[in-house]
Amino acid sequence: MRKRAIVFAIIVALASCKGKPTAPLSVQKSATDSTQLLIAKLKPILQGVWVKQDYIQKVIASKSPLAGLDKVIGITTIQFNIDNIEADSLQAKVSYDNQQAGGVELIFRPGKHTPAMPFGENELSYSINGGDTSLILHQFYQNNWVLTPYVRALKNWNGRELQEGIIYLINKNIFxxxxxxxxxxxxxxxxxxxxxxxxxxxxxxxxxxxxxxxxxxxxxxxxxxxxxxxxxxxxxxxxxxxxxxxxxxxxxxxxxxxxxxxxxxxxxxxxxxxx
The missing domain is CATH 2.40.128 (Lipocalin)
Structure with a gap:
């Protein structure tokens, strides 16, 4: 009787060690391959410094940075350096209201609005129209999704100045x-x-x-x-x-x-x- 109890205890212990079932290796490999294909596709699209489109357009049209002040809301610049991709994510440097520096993580997987991807609490997608590429920030506000486009100012930059993209576009188009x-x-x-x-x-x-x-x-x-x-x-x-x-x-x-x-x-x- 004692032997039977010991055998039963061993069987229970082994069963408890199995834990939750994991996805088959083939499924895991497929997901990893899909992520890597997505990253390879997006690398040349994301790379660079991006500036809030309605803000910089108003500044250039008026030749007045002060005139664009009402458009300086939320994230005004986004910097992506694709060399910093880690696994399935990329940390972006951002500027809030042209003043406060921050960071937001982009996850390379589908968000709620395909082909948008999780970008912090929001989502990010892109649009290509002719030869022009835009990033689109998706934000849920007052029960609606608000879309904010960004234009690329620079493909490469020194990485020291968050305002570098804005300064470049102002200098190029105004001064x-x-x-x-x-x-x-x-x-x-x-x-x-x-x-x-x-x-x-x-x-x-x-x-x-x-x-x-x-x-x-x-x-x-x-x-x-x-x-x-x-x-x-x-x-x-x-x-x-x-x-x-x-x-x-x-x-x-x-x-x-x-x-x-x-x-x-x-x-x-x-x-x-x-x-």
């Missing part, structure tokens, strides 16, 4: 070109503004950066451009465009006001040609 500059004393010269933010021919300055990050605590009621930023020679002016003419103004504040006041015209730059 880059050759100008005839006239200063407030009447002196003239030929100046070139490059897509990479460099200046040649302008006395005293060698780089430029148009402000695109607006904090409600700062004086940001005027579009501003900074020359030689982060140097002892740093200088910021308000700017606007009148047709093909870029006007740079000195600024001042009125007492404790949080608003900037446009001062006298310092430089007038008439564009002669693009880039």
């Amino acid at each position: 880059a070109g050759t100008y005839q500059l006239t200063d407030d004393t009447g002196k003239t010269c030929i100046v070139k503004l490059s897509i990479d933010g460099r200046i040649s021919g302008m006395p005293n300055f060698s780089t430029y950066l148009a402000e695109n990050t607006f904090d409600s605590k700062l004086k940001n009621n005027l579009d501003q451009i900074t020359f030689d930023i982060f140097s002892s020679n740093e200088k910021t002016y308000a700017f606007n465009f009148e047709g093909n003419t870029l006007n740079l103004y000195e600024t001042k504040t009125a007492g404790n006001s949080t608003q900037l006041l446009q001062g006298k015209l310092k430089y007038k730059l008439v564009k002669l040609n693009d880039q």
Whole structure:
């Protein structure tokens, strides 16, 4: 009787060790192969820096980063470096509201809206129209799916600056070109503004950066451009465009006001040609 009890206990123990049934190896291999095929297909599509389309379109059309402020909502830039793919996922760097840095994980498997894939709490898909590729962010908001498209600014980048894609598109589509500059004393010269933010021919300055990050605590009621930023020679002016003419103004504040006041015209730059 004792032997029978021992045998029964061994059988029970062995049965309990079996655990939950696993998928056949052939099914697991098929799923892995499908994931790898999906990754191979998406690598050239995802790679690069992406910018929120409605935001950058409004900035370019108005030649004013400040005018696009109402479109600076949620994720404004997405950076994908396909070299960082691990198993079935890829960590993206993102910028929220053009200010806060973050990260969102993309999972290479179907989401609720095929061919969308899980992207953090949301989903991400893509669209190819002719030669133009867009990423589409799917977000569930007030019982509806809201779709937000993103355009690729750069295929490759240095990875240090989350705003690099926005800066590139602003420089390329608004500022880059050759100008005839006239200063407030009447002196003239030929100046070139490059897509990479460099200046040649302008006395005293060698780089430029148009402000695109607006904090409600700062004086940001005027579009501003900074020359030689982060140097002892740093200088910021308000700017606007009148047709093909870029006007740079000195600024001042009125007492404790949080608003900037446009001062006298310092430089007038008439564009002669693009880039």
